[in-house]
Amino acid sequence: MKVLYTKLVHNRTSLQESESLESEYLKEGIEHISSIQIDFYYTFIRSIGVLQVIGVLAYNILIWHNLYLGSINPEYILVIDIFYLFIIYIIFLPNLNLLIILGLLGILSPILQNLTSSFSYDTIIILMLIIFALYLLSYNYNIIYKKTDISEIRHIATPNIAMFGSIILASRLKNILQIYSFLFFSVENLYFSCLIRRNIWIKSPLIYLYICTPLLNIIPLLLFNYPFNILYLFICIIIIIGSFQYIYCALKYKNIIKGPWDVAEIQC
Numbered sequence: 158m159k160v161l162y163t164k165l166v167h168n169r170t171s172l173q174e175s176e177s178l179e180s181e182y183l184k185e186g187i188e189h190i191s192s193i194q195i196d197f198y199y200t201f202i203r204s205i206g207v208l209q210v211i212g213v214l215a216y217n218i219l220i221w222h223n224l225y226l227g228s229i230n231p232e233y234i235l236v237i238d239i240f241y242l243f244i245i246y247i248i249f250l251p252n253l254n255l256l257i258i259l260g261l262l263g264i265l266s267p268i269l270q271n272l273t274s275s276f277s278y279d280t281i282i283i284l285m286l287i288i289f290a291l292y293l294l295s296y297n298y299n300i301i302y303k304k305t306d307i308s309e310i311r312h313i314a315t316p317n318i319a320m321f322g323s324i325i326l327a328s329r330l331k332n333i334l335q336i337y338s339f340l341f342f343s344v345e346n347l348y349f350s351c352l353i354r355r356n357i358w359i360k361s362p363l364i365y366l367y368i369c370t371p372l373l374n375i376i377p378l379l380l381f382n383y384p385f386n387i388l389y390l391f392i393c394i395i396i397i398i399g400s401f402q403y404i405y406c407a408l409k410y411k412n413i414i415k416g417p418w419d420v421a422e423i424q425c
Contacts (some may be wrong), residue, residue: 161285205370206298207396212373213350214319215291215389219377220342221326222385224335234338248356259341266336272328281329288322301355319347 223229245255273281295318323343327336358365374393381389 160411171396201300204396204399205366206301207293208393209295209354209370209373210298211294211389211392211396212370212377213346214292215381216373217319217323217343217346218326218385219380221323221330221339222382224330224339227331231332231334231338234342235334238282238338238341238345241342244353245345245349255344258344262340262344263337266327266333266340269324269328269336269340270333273325274328278329281325284325285322288318288325292319292322300351301358320344323347349356 220234222235233331242255248325320343323340327339327343330336330339354365354369357369378386378389379394
């Protein structure tokens, strides 16, 4: 821009044209700075979204882990499932497809019990790490904040990868009731948590930021046993540090425009 401004002076353009071009350059620079400032906010919001998705996945792993160890009764999980289903039906219209899926899970639970019996636990753990990593990498974290139709959100945000991982985990449980209660919870948690969080974001962003995030992230941290709680905390810290590092680097952009030759740039 400074070069263009210098050319204008050397070409001795009229004063009116120079002032017009200077105003245009100044306006573009201010708009660029505004876009950077807005990007800071959305970076923070997206990092919160990533933490919440990890929290949703952590709840799935936490429920399975306690069922596997026998420290929680499957009947108690079924009560949570029914309460979760009641919330879904309050927020959204009754969905017959959901009831059909839950019925099919009840029929398929005896078959799933022996699905991975021939695989070792090391193989299952490695497979789960790959599946959940793919789920987190392929998840559309911006879908919560977009003004998109509900049917489109269900199509885009359907976490089939994580559900496949839940089916494999369920096959390691000891009885049919444990398998069914866990898959019941997984369907509700993985498929409908996105819609519920989006509904909360639309109605009250403050509740979304300051209530949903602690509920989804702090509670699993308290309930996980060592060393899973350390691993979970480490993942959350990496995400938070990465977000703040991005914002810190962006803050180095030059944000004072004194003339048409000034543009936003990283200060060395």
